[in-house]
Amino acid sequence: MDIEALDQTVWDAVIAGTGFRESLLAAALARAGKRILHLDRNPYYGEEYAALSLDELKAWTKNVNSSHIRSVQYRTYPAPEGSGLKNSRSYTLGLSPGLLYTGSQILSLLVRSNLHESLEFLKVGGWFVYDASDPRSDPLKRVPNSREDIFNDKTLDLRAKRVVVRALKSIVGSEGTNSGIGAVSDSVSLQQYLEQPTFRLPPSIVAAFTSLTLRHDLPNELPFGEAEERIKKYFDSLGRFGAGFSAVIGRYASGSELVQVLCRAAAVTGNAIYVLENGIVDVHEVDSMSPSTRALQNECTEQNIRVSLKSGDVIRTRHVVGTPSNLPTKAPAAQIPSDGTGYWMSIYVVSSSLKRIFQTDEPPPAAGAIIYVPAGSIEVDSRSNINPIYVVVHSSDTGECPDGQSILYVSMKDTSSDGATLFDAAVESLLQKVASEEGTADSPAGHILLSVVFKTYAGSEPSDQFSSGTVHLLSHHTPTIEIPDSLVEQTMEIYEKIVGSRDAFLEKATL
Amino acid sequence: MADGGPKPSSSVKLVLLGEAAVGKSSLVLRFVNDDFQENREPTIGAAFLTQKCNLPSRTIKFEIWDTAGQERFASLAPMYYRNAQSALVVYDLTKASSLAKAKHWVAELQRQASPGIVIALVGNKLDLTNQSTGLEGSMGGLSLSAAAGEGDEEEEEEGDARQITTAEAKSYADEEGLLFFETSAKTGHNVQEVFTAIANAIPESTLKTRGGPGANRTGNSTGGDTFGSGGVNLSAVGETNKDGCAC
Numbered sequence: 160m161d162i163e164a165l166d167q168t169v170w171d172a173v174i175a176g177t178g179f180r181e182s183l184l185a186a187a188l189a190r191a192g193k194r195i196l197h198l199d200r201n202p203y204y205g206e207e208y209a210a211l212s213l214d215e216l217k218a219w220t221k222n223v224n225s226s227h228i229r230s231v232q233y234r235t236y237p238a239p240e241g242s243g244l245k246n247s248r249s250y251t252l253g254l255s256p257g258l259l260y261t262g263s264q265i266l267s268l269l270v271r272s273n274l275h276e277s278l279e280f281l282k283v284g285g286w287f288v289y290d291a292s293d294p295r296s297d298p299l300k301r302v303p304n305s306r307e308d309i310f311n312d313k314t315l316d317l318r319a320k321r322v323v324v325r326a327l328k329s330i331v332g333s334e335g336t337n338s339g340i341g342a343v344s345d346s347v348s349l350q351q352y353l354e355q356p357t358f359r360l361p362p363s364i365v366a367a368f369t370s371l372t373l374r375h376d377l378p379n380e381l382p383f384g385e386a387e388e389r390i391k392k393y394f395d396s397l398g399r400f401g402a403g404f405s406a407v408i409g410r411y412a413s414g415s416e417l418v419q420v421l422c423r424a425a426a427v428t429g430n431a432i433y434v435l436e437n438g439i440v441d442v443h444e445v446d447s448m449s450p451s452t453r454a455l456q457n458e459c460t461e462q463n464i465r466v467s468l469k470s471g472d473v474i475r476t477r478h479v480v481g482t483p484s485n486l487p488t489k490a491p492a493a494q495i496p497s498d499g500t501g502y503w504m505s506i507y508v509v510s511s512s513l514k515r516i517f518q519t520d521e522p523p524p525a526a527g528a529i530i531y532v533p534a535g536s537i538e539v540d541s542r543s544n545i546n547p548i549y550v551v552v553h554s555s556d557t558g559e560c561p562d563g564q565s566i567l568y569v570s571m572k573d574t575s576s577d578g579a580t581l582f583d584a585a586v587e588s589l590l591q592k593v594a595s596e597e598g599t600a601d602s603p604a605g606h607i608l609l610s611v612v613f614k615t616y617a618g619s620e621p622s623d624q625f626s627s628g629t630v631h632l633l634s635h636h637t638p639t640i641e642i643p644d645s646l647v648e649q650t651m652e653i654y655e656k657i658v659g660s661r662d663a664f665l666e667k668a669t670l
Numbered sequence: 671m672a673d674g675g676p677k678p679s680s681s682v683k684l685v686l687l688g689e690a691a692v693g694k695s696s697l698v699l700r701f702v703n704d705d706f707q708e709n710r711e712p713t714i715g716a717a718f719l720t721q722k723c724n725l726p727s728r729t730i731k732f733e734i735w736d737t738a739g740q741e742r743f744a745s746l747a748p749m750y751y752r753n754a755q756s757a758l759v760v761y762d763l764t765k766a767s768s769l770a771k772a773k774h775w776v777a778e779l780q781r782q783a784s785p786g787i788v789i790a791l792v793g794n795k796l797d798l799t800n801q802s803t804g805l806e807g808s809m810g811g812l813s814l815s816a817a818a819g820e821g822d823e824e825e826e827e828e829g830d831a832r833q834i835t836t837a838e839a840k841s842y843a844d845e846e847g848l849l850f851f852e853t854s855a856k857t858g859h860n861v862q863e864v865f866t867a868i869a870n871a872i873p874e875s876t877l878k879t880r881g882g883p884g885a886n887r888t889g890n891s892t893g894g895d896t897f898g899s900g901g902v903n904l905s906a907v908g909e910t911n912k913d914g915c916a917c
């Protein structure tokens with residue numbers, strides 16, 4: 160498709176925004192032969208999945224104008240000569256780096272559609288629980304991956320080891336039943352389940368199980384059913400592509416690179432036109448016209464929607480797709496729902512390679528690691544974190560920062576407390592306790608070089624205020640540590656409405 | 671220690687940029703398939719091709735993103751030069767305006783692309799100039815420059831459509847620190863040389879995580895280390911290592 164102007168054709172779909180779902184949809188539709196106009200109002204790709212250099216990130220913090228991202232802070236820290244920040248473009252920092260379980264639907268979709276070849280996947284090696292309660296022991300406790308790990312764990316006595324294995328079996332369900340534990344009611348939390356009389360597991364083990372869920376909730380607020388599903392997913396993924404790891408990240412900020420790969424896949428078909436710094440300002444649905452008008456126009460416009468763009472173009476399309484922030488909404492601009500879940504998100508650049516946490520039993524070394532910091536472990540001014548904190552660490556092998564540095568993506572539910580202060584304290588204590596241990600005289604403990612901290616609000620389901628069924632509203636982006644398979648499901652739902660079937664979703668056109 | 675073993679292999683992402691109809695796709699076609707098509711259709715959107723380039727010490731696998739020069743909305747290129755280790759900026763040496771566009775791309779790459787990106791400036795369609803027949807003596811693109819500069823002054827013969835002198839483009843390339851070649855995708859002249867020069871100019875350090883020295887290539891271990899030192903090979907869906915199950 161070679162066109163001179165955007166209004167020269169009737170598009171099958173106009174997609175506003177280049178987040179993960181939008182880009183996946185664009186690639187799938189373009190491969191299915193649909194004519195797609197894909198817009199992003201920013202001068203870069205990815206939206207919430209963007210990967211930015213330091214300069215771009217700084218500009219983002221100043222310009223981010225979104226109803227669900229608030230309180231953005233960009234801070235740099237003094238550093239000793241020679242160990243500071245490098246050239247702006249030596250960094251590729253992801254707003255939603257997102258790991259993928261090796262057993263995830265997304266990963267098998269990427270392999271099936273051959274898109275994995277454009278990505279380079281690296282291991283997420285260690286899963287740790289931070290516990291500094293005993294100053295004599297290592298504050299990072301590796302979460303056991305196997306029965307062997309559990310039996311080699313010196314902090315557990317033999318009885319505890321047996322119980323942990325039993326609890327693990329009951330959750331992962333190798334026998335297909337709950338090992339006679341009995342039906343678990345929906346109201347039971349993960350913590351209640353693990354502390355029930357049959358198990359009576361200590362807090363350290365509860366934390367280890369909780370860390371595998373990648374959920375920001377407290378273990379006593381995490382419904383057991385959900386937690387069970389998450390933990391199963393972890394163990395189901397373990398060993399699929401090599402021993403000892405269950406998740407991968409894509410090089411160059413993972414989810415951010417994935418979004419780019421999807422857009423490129425769409426563009427390469429020739430069916431998708433990409434326009435940056437443009438967006439939808441108005442949507443005129445056919446159905447909103449009076450029946451007589453519609454009858455008049457039917458002959459020439461079929462079921463077309465007219466869409467006005469920021470550039471001034473008025474174009475015709477059969478479908479429109481986007482999140483509320485990218486589509487003109489009839490209700491007052493998407494407001495933060497009073498019950499909306501808030502998260503503190505952040506990106507830290509530190510001057511330490513944190514080598515120890517990327518060590519793995521088998522080569523190649525990992526490039527990603529997860530550190531779970533339980534509630535109450537970080538204290539600032541006699542107040543501590545009331546919710547757990549997740550720290551996702553990326554090494555410089557990801558291409559996101561120069562050698563000798565690493566990136567920490569730190570996040571926490573709840574926006575009432577001061578996230579920036581808590582995160583600074585969490586990162587500093589990690590650096591002190593982890594980096595200093597590996598530090599020698601010539602490699603001192605690292606320090607924070609840069610942080611970007613912001614609040615984001617998870618979206619509730621959008622109310623569909625468009626009548627015709629051809630404007631498809633996506634929910635706001637929800638911050639998660641993994642890129643969840645539910646996003647593929649949401650995308651496929653819309654794909655099905657446009658194409659009529661889910662068959663061969665994202666598979667290469669065989670023309 | 672790696673005696674007899676396969677050479678280390680690294681992937682290098684390369685993006686082609688330049689005005690419409692300067693011959694970007696033809697250069698790639700010549701490099702990848704050693705073929706040429708007259709009156710080729712313009713590229714739409716972009717194309718993706720791969721081709722290996724054997725160096726004495728390693729194999730470079732080029733992942734080539736060929737962009738559409740006529741792209742009207744100027745939004746595709748950022749998608750392609752992101753994380754690219756190399757760029758080939760092409761102009762048509764019979765069309766003065768195409769060098770201006772090439773300079774624009776070079777400036778954009780220097781501003782936006784990875785700091786260590788290797789950029790080659792390539793003047794294509796040498797077959798439409800007088801040099802096209804007298805190429806036997808010149809080995810590389812650079813050795814052409816002296817002869818070309820003179821040739822242009824002296825003989826403005828019929829059939830010489832050259833509008834951009836070698837000297838002009840060469841001095842610009844030197845100023846900006848670019849590799850520089852004049853090529854003919856039609857005859858194949860200098861095409862292989864461009865890619866070899868780029869492969870040689872990629873710093874070792876940017877190749878390391880793709881299987882440089884230190885890559886684990888013992889060949890005995892099971893599973894997914896065929897990709898290189900850091901990568902996880904998803905193509906080998908062999909579940910040989912499915913020993914992680916907890917129970």
